[in-house]
Amino acid sequence: MLKRSIYLLFLLCASYLSSQSRAEQPIPTLKDTLNKHRILKSIGMGYFPTKYFNFDLRYLIKYNQYEGVRTGIGGVTNNDFSEKFRMNSYVVYGFRDNRFKYSIGGGMRLSEDTNTWLNLAYTDDLQETGSTKYITDDRVFQFFEPRLLNIDLFHKHITTSLTLEHQISDHLLSKLDFAVSDIDPTYDYAYVLDGKSYSTFNLTTGILGFQWSPFSKFKETILGTQEIKSGFPKFSFQYTKSLHDVLNGDFNFTKLDFRTIYELGNENSHFAQMILVSGIAIGDTPLTHLYHAYPNNIRKAQVLQRFSVAGLNSFETMYFNEFFSDKSFTFQLKYFIKPFHVTDRFRPQLVLITRYALGDMDHQERHQGITFDTLNYGYTESGFEINKLFYGFGLSFTYRYGAYYLPNFSDNIAFKFTFNVTL
Structure with a gap:
């Protein structure tokens, strides 16, 4: 979409x-x-092609609470430039923080048969604190990213990375990444370890990721290997190791992350989507690399003051920066009812949603300067969406209940609009 x-x-x-x-x-x-x-x-896929260079549409314009308007330009060379080498870069500017961010990189193809590439990149940019990125994810392109509008907790990072990507088979993709990063939170935060307080720190990490799509069907075409039928379930696994005293790394920790996506039914009729995500961080892990369960609610007194855009897979009643965990589990179930055929062009669709999150944290006292809770009692919300009411716009209503129900009834409600266009 x-x-x-x-x-x-x-x-x-x-x-x-x-x-x-x-x-x-x-x-x-x-x-x-x-x-x-x-x-x-x-x-x-988010590119506008020219003869030798494909412009990357992701960098045209974005907005968040820290940078304000973020705009820039970027792209990557294509096969007409070279089938064995590629160069990629971007530069963006945030009008609220008055700062340029950029990345410069390139890659060399080691094997065409297995689509094996060795890539090198230098990046000076921001990343959302508590977010988890699977390095094997397919390129995700959205002009409009709903959660991004309200995010305010970022950390700066200057990262040099070396990545090896290898297609083990049509169904199994692997990536190995080695990176050295300087981390500087943009908010008041310090990680206390062994009597020393770290407000900035260095990380040396190795990441091994796999993405397995055993039930998808692929075909070799003139355009390359194509997924002609998306099969479910799909699995992603990632292992991260941070190394202490290697290239000035400050902390030693390990992360294990797993995700599976399953869809049952026909998209033109009734169908269900289930997403299970789990992760654990073991060792001396700063807040920047922990888990936040993807909240999407801003702290305003009235329901209508919190009216914004619902995300695709986020917790709509969970407030930003409310929870962090070093052990995290989330489950989401969406049931898409067959679109109502009002007219040939007006076909609204009702989607029933329930979400559950569970988490915990060891040594919460090490994280100074920021107040948060954990999810060890289990977080639950349910609701519905009515999509495609008017030019891709719809409405969303979600209710928070269970162990983390808030005393004020209205604080447990999220009323938002959705924005989805299917081409």
């Missing part, structure tokens, strides 16, 4: 393709069709 802003780019692309067709061929050929398909596929 892509966001509505992509329509403008499709119009530009269509105009470009139309002019090319008129100038070169009055009758479309197989080559024309493939070229159009490649361009549309590139835009669907």
Whole structure:
């Protein structure tokens, strides 16, 4: 699902393709069709292609509470530049923090048969504290990222990384990453260990990740290996090791992360989606690398003051920075009812949702300067969405109950709008 802003780019692309067709061929050929398909596929993945360089649409414009408006430009060289080498970079600017962020990198293909690449990158940017990124995830492209609007807890990082990616089989992707990072939280925070207080710190980490899609179907095409049928369940596993006293690393910890996604039914009718995510951090782990369960609620007194955009897989009634854990488990169930066929163009859809989170933390006293709770009693919320009411807009209602029910009734309610466009 892509966001509505992509329509403008499709119009530009269509105009470009139309002019090319008129100038070169009055009758479309197989080559024309493939070229159009490649361009549309590139835009669907978040790139606008040119002869040698594909512009990355993720960096055009974003917004969050720390940077305000964040805008910039970036991209990566394509196969017309080289099939064995690639260069990628971006530069962005935040108007609220008045700071440039950037990344410079490149890669070398070691094997075409297994799509094995060795990549090197230098990055000076921000990352959300408590978030977990699976390095094997497919590229996620969204013009509009709902949670990003309200996030205010970031840490700066300057990271040099060396990554080896290898396609073990069509169904199994692996990545190995080695990185050295300087971490500087943008908020008042210190990690206390062995009598020493760390407000900034260095990390030396190795990450090994796998993504397994055993039931998906793949096919070799002119455009490369393509997933022609998405099968479920899908599994992601990641092992992270932080090394103390290696290249000035300050902490020694281990993280294990697991995620599985399962869908049952037909998207054109009734279907269910289940997402299970778990993680554990063992050792001396600062808050920046712990877990927050992806909250998406801002601290305002009235329900309508908290009215914003519902995320895709976030806890809508959980307030930002309310919970952190070093052991985390979340489960989400969505049941999509068959769209109501009001007219051919107006087909709203009801989605029933329930979410559960469980977590705990050892040595909470080590984290100074910030107040938070853990999830050791279990967090529960349920609700519904009515999507596609008007040009991709819909409404969301979620209710918080159970062990973390708040005394004020209205504080347990999240009323928001949804924004989804399917092309």
